[in-house]
Amino acid sequence: MKPEAHAFPTISATFHLTHACNLRCDYCYTGEKFGIGMTAATARDAVTFAHQLACEARAQHLEIVFFGGEPLLKHDLLCSIVDQVRVRAKGMRVSFKMSTNGLLLSPRVIADLAAREVFVSLSIDGDPATQDAQRPDPQGRGSAAKLVDVIPRVLAWNPHTAVNCVITPKSAPNADESVKWLFAQGFRYASTALDWGGNWTRRDLNALGKAYHRLGEWYVSETRRDSRFYLSCFDEKIQSRTRGPLELSERCAMGYRQFSIAPSGLLYPCVQFVKEDDQHEWCIGDVWQGFDDSKRGALLGCAEAPREECGGCALSDRCGSWCACMNYQGTGRLDTASPLVCEHDRLLTPIADRVANQLWKQRHPLFLHKHYNPAFPVLSHIETDVETARLRHTVLATATSAFADHA
Amino acid sequence: MLDAFKSNDRPLRVQRVRYYRVPRYPAHTDPDPTLAPEAVPYPWKGSVMAAVLALSEAGCSKSETEASSADAPSSKKPLPALEAKVQKQIDEIVDAALREQPEGKTNPFAQKLGLSGLPYVSSPYGTGAPTPLSAEIARALIARIFKAEGLVSAPTTFAEKDFTGSVDGFDKEKRIGFVIGDWDSLDETAFGSWMSQELLRFASGDSPQVPPDEEAQLRDYMDRSAKWLFERTQLSEDQKAELTAATKLESVQEKAKAYVALLQKVEDAKISMAEIELAEKQADAHRRYLAIISIYDQRFQITEYDPEARDRFEALNLEAEKIKFESADEKAQWYRRQHDMLWTEMSRQRLMELARSVREYIAWARRSGIQ
Ligand code: SF4
Ligand code: SF4
Numbered sequence: 031m032k033p034e035a036h037a038f039p040t041i042s043a044t045f046h047l048t049h050a051c052n053l054r055c056d057y058c059y060t061g062e063k064f065g066i067g068m069t070a071a072t073a074r075d076a077v078t079f080a081h082q083l084a085c086e087a088r089a090q091h092l093e094i095v096f097f098g099g100e101p102l103l104k105h106d107l108l109c110s111i112v113d114q115v116r117v118r119a120k121g122m123r124v125s126f127k128m129s130t131n132g133l134l135l136s137p138r139v140i141a142d143l144a145a146r147e148v149f150v151s152l153s154i155d156g157d158p159a160t161q162d163a164q165r166p167d168p169q170g171r172g173s174a175a176k177l178v179d180v181i182p183r184v185l186a187w188n189p190h191t192a193v194n195c196v197i198t199p200k201s202a203p204n205a206d207e208s209v210k211w212l213f214a215q216g217f218r219y220a221s222t223a224l225d226w227g228g229n230w231t232r233r234d235l236n237a238l239g240k241a242y243h244r245l246g247e248w249y250v251s252e253t254r255r256d257s258r259f260y261l262s263c264f265d266e267k268i269q270s271r272t273r274g275p276l277e278l279s280e281r282c283a284m285g286y287r288q289f290s291i292a293p294s295g296l297l298y299p300c301v302q303f304v305k306e307d308d309q310h311e312w313c314i315g316d317v318w319q320g321f322d323d324s325k326r327g328a329l330l331g332c333a334e335a336p337r338e339e340c341g342g343c344a345l346s347d348r349c350g351s352w353c354a355c356m357n358y359q360g361t362g363r364l365d366t367a368s369p370l371v372c373e374h375d376r377l378l379t380p381i382a383d384r385v386a387n388q389l390w391k392q393r394h395p396l397f398l399h400k401h402y403n404p405a406f407p408v409l410s411h412i413e414t415d416v417e418t419a420r421l422r423h424t425v426l427a428t429a430t431s432a433f434a435d436h437a
Numbered sequence: 438m439l440d441a442f443k444s445n446d447r448p449l450r451v452q453r454v455r456y457y458r459v460p461r462y463p464a465h466t467d468p469d470p471t472l473a474p475e476a477v478p479y480p481w482k483g484s485v486m487a488a489v490l491a492l493s494e495a496g497c498s499k500s501e502t503e504a505s506s507a508d509a510p511s512s513k514k515p516l517p518a519l520e521a522k523v524q525k526q527i528d529e530i531v532d533a534a535l536r537e538q539p540e541g542k543t544n545p546f547a548q549k550l551g552l553s554g555l556p557y558v559s560s561p562y563g564t565g566a567p568t569p570l571s572a573e574i575a576r577a578l579i580a581r582i583f584k585a586e587g588l589v590s591a592p593t594t595f596a597e598k599d600f601t602g603s604v605d606g607f608d609k610e611k612r613i614g615f616v617i618g619d620w621d622s623l624d625e626t627a628f629g630s631w632m633s634q635e636l637l638r639f640a641s642g643d644s645p646q647v648p649p650d651e652e653a654q655l656r657d658y659m660d661r662s663a664k665w666l667f668e669r670t671q672l673s674e675d676q677k678a679e680l681t682a683a684t685k686l687e688s689v690q691e692k693a694k695a696y697v698a699l700l701q702k703v704e705d706a707k708i709s710m711a712e713i714e715l716a717e718k719q720a721d722a723h724r725r726y727l728a729i730i731s732i733y734d735q736r737f738q739i740t741e742y743d744p745e746a747r748d749r750f751e752a753l754n755l756e757a758e759k760i761k762f763e764s765a766d767e768k769a770q771w772y773r774r775q776h777d778m779l780w781t782e783m784s785r786q787r788l789m790e791l792a793r794s795v796r797e798y799i800a801w802a803r804r805s806g807i808q
Contacts, residue, residue: 345454390463398470
């Protein structure tokens with residue numbers, strides 16, 4: 031399977047800057063933590079590769095994502111990659127994102143990132159008890175206390191900062207509390223993800239179902255209070271009805287739209303497959319010779335193949351089992367729906383629909399715009415900017431002077 | 438207990454869902470709900486003009502704004518009495534406008550100026566950020582200017598060969614008046630909606646044959662589209678009965694035809710784009726001067742994030758940095774006050790612009806020959 035050339039308006043390259051990490055989360059899928067990181071020379075060649083690829087694909091937008099391990103352990107390299115991409119980009123829209131555990135976000139680091147407009151997505155699992163239990167450091171000590179200063183500092187710089195919360199079988203019964211805690215800290219964009227490789231039982235899922243019910247009630251009452259927020263578990267499900275299924279061009283497409291560059295320069299179809307960088311089965315090329323198209327095409331073919339076990343399912347258009355990597359974590363195969371994904375989506379979809387039905391019944395204007403007005407994300411973004419302009423002003427001033435110092 | 442335990446421990450598995458109850462909220466294949474009346478205007482600062490003006494002045498007693506005396510039959514509802522504090526602000530704006538000298542060189546509401554926002558096409562992107570002119574406030578403000586200019590402004594309905602529709606204020610003797618162009622007063626050609634286009638398409642039999650198994654879905658779609666379409670308009674009792682009858686029809690085509698027939702009746706009583714243009718062109722010949730003022734006129738709406746607003750907000754931040762606040766709460770309250778003041782000021786600016794334009798229009802009409 032080979033998608034049409036130029037079928038992807040956005041090309042997204044994920045730079046795995048290092049295998050090292052200053053945490054040891056229970057569920058981490060990025061492999062053993064060891065000190066090998068991307069060298070400056072590999073980074074330079076990776077930038078050349080990603081940029082050339084975007085030009086050849088006539089993409090309108092090149093998105094660079096920083097990942098790890100913990101990417102901020104290679105903070106200088108990260109800044110230098112951003113600067114190199116900006117110099118090369120000339121006329122092409124570029125954007126930068128980073129997924130971080132946040133522990134290294136000092137004022138100085140934030141100033142560097144702010145000056146370069148790197149969008150930060152923080153991985154925090156919720157209230158301090160959950161965070162400490164799931165995301166300890168190598169000595170087994172909790173990491174929550176270290177985030178006390180970080181959260182307000184990051185939000186003051188960028189009120190749109192996203193937070194990712196992983197729900198594990200252990201944290202499932204309190205998933206609602208974890209999410210509410212994050213919103214109470216001031217986050218407005220929260221994504222939840224299950225530990226898809228975890229050892230889930232039906233009992234755990236029942237507990238999660240109850241937590242989703244409570245969270246659904248919270249979602250309704252918050253929306254009725256006119257708070258603007260994004261909560262992926264409900265909003266994505268509702269969108270699967272209001273916007274329809276994602277097109278191939280909106281998905282990762284197994285290395286065609288989105289790909290991962292390991293510290294060694296090898297290419298993989300998704301962050302899930304980099305691990306210790308010895309997954310030859312999943313390696314689809316390198317930054318010097320480009321993609322091995324037969325391998326990439328074969329993986330895409332496998333990922334997009336119709337799943338027999340789902341044939342005739344009333345939820346097939348709305349279910350998350352299109353994600354081959356999630357299926358892979360549950361079944362070890364790209365083309366077989368993961369039982370966990372299936373059970374989870376059958377649990378979540380009716381709850382999300384009930385939430386939406388309630389708000390629809392009331393014709394709540396915020397609900398109407400959030401889910402049916404394509405301009406909503408931009409409008410909401412701007413409105414948040416205006417509301418929080420006072421916070422950003424000071425931080426951006428610091429950032430600008432830091433950038434001037436740098437230059 | 439044992440069973441329950443067992444069921445909890447059953448391994449997870451992939452299991453197709455055979456039947457799933459269709460959720461009630463619209464899917465991507467349904468009519469666009471941002472066109473439903475509840476979603477308009479864009480919510481958060483939707484009624485800035487009314488709300489902020491009402492907020493910004495301390496309470497006064499109820500207004501004496503009289504509903505315009507109807508000296509001609511009209512289907513227009515009488516003007517609702519505005520809150521006294523809003524009325525007071527309108528008075529101030531009008532007084533300020535009256536102190537200026539209009540030139541009267543051109544018709545500020547001429548369609549060719551391209552500022553009117555007409556024809557307005559409702560877009561599937563909702564109403565976007567701009568906050569349209571509040572029709573109530575605009576009516577009150579213009580009525581007040583008319584009075585000050587020695588003109589009568591009575592709601593009037595015209596049913597003439599070249600002009601059918603209700604106008605908000607008209608001086609029969611001097612033959613000058615105004616219409617606030619909103620969904621009630623302007624028809625499909627001026628305030629377009631794709632919903633009625635869809636109905637027309639079906640009624641004309643232009644659309645491809647509908648497979649029998651999709652008919653029910655389509656009927657439902659049309660009923661909901663029609664509901665939103667007619668909710669915008671005040672229907673007579675007869676028209677309400679017609680609407681109910683159409684809802685009950687089984688055949689898709691018949692249903693579309695019934696809706697279109699009702700639409701035509703409702704729309705006929707409104708002013709069309711062609712009528713607006715003709716009225717403008719023949720103003721001198723007919724000695725009838727009608728200012729058609731669209732609520733989406735770019736000069737009178739607030740674009741929330743226009744550069745001016747943003748600059749002003751940045752200036753506020755700089756100012757805040759110089760102030761020593763006792764507490765975070767005090768700072769927040771200070772911001773809120775400043776923010777409200779900023780919006781009040783912008784609302785007043787837009788209404789002042791409207792007042793000036795109306796005076797300009799009257800002066801232009803006088804130069805052109807009203808009595
Ligand atoms: S912070 Fe991220 S990379 Fe580090 S251990 Fe946790 S999940 Fe893995
Ligand atoms: S994974 Fe389950 S819910 Fe999803 S489409 Fe397949 S059978 Fe349906």
